[in-house]
Amino acid sequence: DNFNLYQLKKEAIENSIYGVDIDIGAVEIAKLRLWLSLVVDKGFEFQQEKLLSEVWTFEDLDIKEKIEKIGTPLKDWDVNINYGIKTGFNEAFIIDEKTRQKILNNCKTEEEKKRTEAIIKPVLRGRDIKRYYYKWAGLYLIYIPWHFPLHKDKKINGVSMKAEYKFKKIYPSLYNYLFLYKDRLSKRNKAETNIRYEWYVLQRYASDYYDEFEKEKIVWTPVDSEYKFAYLPIEAYLLNSIFMITPKYEGNKFLKYLLAVLNSKLIRQYITLGTNLSREGVYAYGSKEKIEKLPIPKIPEEKQKPLIELVDKILELTNREDYEYRPDLQEKVQQYSKQIDQLVYKLYNLTDEEIKRIERKLKNDK
Known part of the structure; x- marks a missing residue:
C-alpha cells in the first residue's frame, strides 16, 4: 500500500543512496529534492514558520508532532522557572571556605557571627551541574539584597545611606571585607550602582523569588549543549548561569518524574532538533524560553513511580563521593538511564521504527 511504499522509499533515501559531485552543493540539492518528493508522497502539511524557526528535518516531523500532541508544555505544569543570582562582581561575592572562616572569625560577638553566617549561602556554578547530580566546589555566595x-x-527608593550605615554597624566584619572591593564594586553598571542600589549589594538578587532557592529543585545550565538536568534536594543558591524548576505548591511530588523525562534521550533529541543556532537574542541551547515549552506527558502519580524509582537509584549512586572514580557505578547509572529511555519512549507511544531513528541519531550519546 501507499504507506509501505513511503516507508520503503524513506529507508532507501536515508540509508542506501549516496552522491558524488565536484560541487558538493549539488549533492545537497539532490538530497533535498529527494526528501521533498517524500514529503509530497506522504502529504505532509507544515507551516513555513516551523521550518524557519526550527531545524527539524522532514523525516522527523511525525515524531515531533506525536511528542507535542501527547505532552503538556512544562510552563503549564505547577512549577516556577527562574534563573540564579547576578553578582556583577563574582570576585567579591563568591568566596571559599577559608575566606568564609576568616570573615566569621573577625566577628566581634557571637550574635554578629550568627547573623553573618546566615547570609553566606552555598552556591553552585554552571560547571558544577552534571546529569542528575551536582558537584559542589565548596564555594559560598554572600547574599546581600538591595x-x-x-x-x-x-x-x-534608590541608594540608601541609612542602609549602608546600618550594614556597617550590624555586620562590621562583612562590611570590612567588602570595603576592600569598594572601588571595583562601585564601577559595576554605572547606570545603577550607587543610584538604584548601594555599592555593597548584589546586582540582581532574585527579589521576587529568593525563597525558591531553599526548595528542592531541578537545575540546568542553558549553555551546555548536552542538556544536563540535576536534582537538588537541599538549600543551594545559584549563579545566573543556571536556571531552576521548583514546585509551586508544597506536596507536589513530580520533580523526579520530570527529571527522568528531561534527561531522557528523546527529550534531548527534541531540544536539539528544536534549536536554531542562527537565532539572535537567546541562548543557543537550553534557554528558559525553550525549556518551558517542552511537552511532558501528565500521567497519574502511580504511573510516575517506575521512573521515580529509577531516578532514586541513580541519585543513590551519583551522590556517592567515589562515583566519578568508579566505572562500575557509572555503568549501573547508564543501565538505569537506558531503562528510563525505554519508559519515556512508551510515554509518547513511539513505534519501534521511530525509536530506532532516535537511537541512530544519538548513537554516540552517553
Missing part, C-alpha cells in the same frame, strides 16, 4: 539590612522597607 538596601540591606533595610531591604524589607518598601519606602526606600
Whole structure:
C-alpha cells in the first residue's frame, strides 16, 4: 500500500543512496529534492514558520508532532522557572571556605557571627551541574539584597545611606571585607550602582523569588549543549548561569518524574532538533524560553513511580563521593538511564521504527 511504499522509499533515501559531485552543493540539492518528493508522497502539511524557526528535518516531523500532541508544555505544569543570582562582581561575592572562616572569625560577638553566617549561602556554578547530580566546589555566595539590612522597607527608593550605615554597624566584619572591593564594586553598571542600589549589594538578587532557592529543585545550565538536568534536594543558591524548576505548591511530588523525562534521550533529541543556532537574542541551547515549552506527558502519580524509582537509584549512586572514580557505578547509572529511555519512549507511544531513528541519531550519546 501507499504507506509501505513511503516507508520503503524513506529507508532507501536515508540509508542506501549516496552522491558524488565536484560541487558538493549539488549533492545537497539532490538530497533535498529527494526528501521533498517524500514529503509530497506522504502529504505532509507544515507551516513555513516551523521550518524557519526550527531545524527539524522532514523525516522527523511525525515524531515531533506525536511528542507535542501527547505532552503538556512544562510552563503549564505547577512549577516556577527562574534563573540564579547576578553578582556583577563574582570576585567579591563568591568566596571559599577559608575566606568564609576568616570573615566569621573577625566577628566581634557571637550574635554578629550568627547573623553573618546566615547570609553566606552555598552556591553552585554552571560547571558544577552534571546529569542528575551536582558537584559542589565548596564555594559560598554572600547574599546581600538591595538596601540591606533595610531591604524589607518598601519606602526606600534608590541608594540608601541609612542602609549602608546600618550594614556597617550590624555586620562590621562583612562590611570590612567588602570595603576592600569598594572601588571595583562601585564601577559595576554605572547606570545603577550607587543610584538604584548601594555599592555593597548584589546586582540582581532574585527579589521576587529568593525563597525558591531553599526548595528542592531541578537545575540546568542553558549553555551546555548536552542538556544536563540535576536534582537538588537541599538549600543551594545559584549563579545566573543556571536556571531552576521548583514546585509551586508544597506536596507536589513530580520533580523526579520530570527529571527522568528531561534527561531522557528523546527529550534531548527534541531540544536539539528544536534549536536554531542562527537565532539572535537567546541562548543557543537550553534557554528558559525553550525549556518551558517542552511537552511532558501528565500521567497519574502511580504511573510516575517506575521512573521515580529509577531516578532514586541513580541519585543513590551519583551522590556517592567515589562515583566519578568508579566505572562500575557509572555503568549501573547508564543501565538505569537506558531503562528510563525505554519508559519515556512508551510515554509518547513511539513505534519501534521511530525509536530506532532516535537511537541512530544519538548513537554516540552517553
